[in-house]
Amino acid sequence: MIFLVDMVTSIINVKNMKVTLERIENINQEIKEKLKEMRQLRKEKESKYTTENIQKMIDTLKKKRNRTILHLYKNVYRLKKAFPAINTKEITEILNQKTALMKKRIKNKEK
Secondary structure: OOOHHHHHHHHHHHHHHHHHHHHHHHHHHHHHHHHHHHHHHHHHHOOOOOOOHHHHHHHHHHHHHHHHHHHHHHHHHHHHOOOOOOOOOHHHHHHHHHHHHHHHHHHHOOO
16 A cells, blocks of 8 residues: 555656646746846836835745755655665756756866
């Protein structure tokens, strides 16, 4: 029974990876739009939103994106640990992104 529950959970996690990646991409797109809006506000200097409000929105979106990415990394790590032979395009891409992110963080800490 436990094996069956674990297998079903793993299958659901694999199916949800693509949805999570799309969610992350949507958040990234939203951040880009807010940054464009903020640049436009600086040029116009008149709007119902202030740059501070937009910056708060951007910060909130970044936190949401980071939580989603962390959740995704945990799921991928769990799946890779449970099924070492699993080798899909999405899992490889996510693990490569995590490796690149970790290298970037280490590089920034050294500076």
